[in-house]
Amino acid sequence: MTAGGVTISVRLTPRGGRDSIEGIEQRADGQCVLKARVRAAPTEGDANAALIKLLAHALGVPPRNVSLMAGATSRIKRVTITGDGPTLAAALEKLLRVG
8 A cells, every 4th residue: 555545566468358357466576466458459558548447447446546657568567546545455355356
């Protein structure tokens, strides 16, 4: 959690056939990332925009509250979601339990 929200690392798969959040993955370097896939292609920021919409919808926040902080051209992205940190963390946990 950060002041005013949460920051998460996401491993994005563009052209994934569907828009979905698929759980947590531990990478070889020990970093845990949220796995997500979107139908959009990784051209002109389309996949990043689709990721922002997907996370906003899944967490019940407006898309303007979701910001791509790092990794615009990488599969691993750092995303900040503004709002009440504990509420957002609980929403993420619930999403991962259900998904």
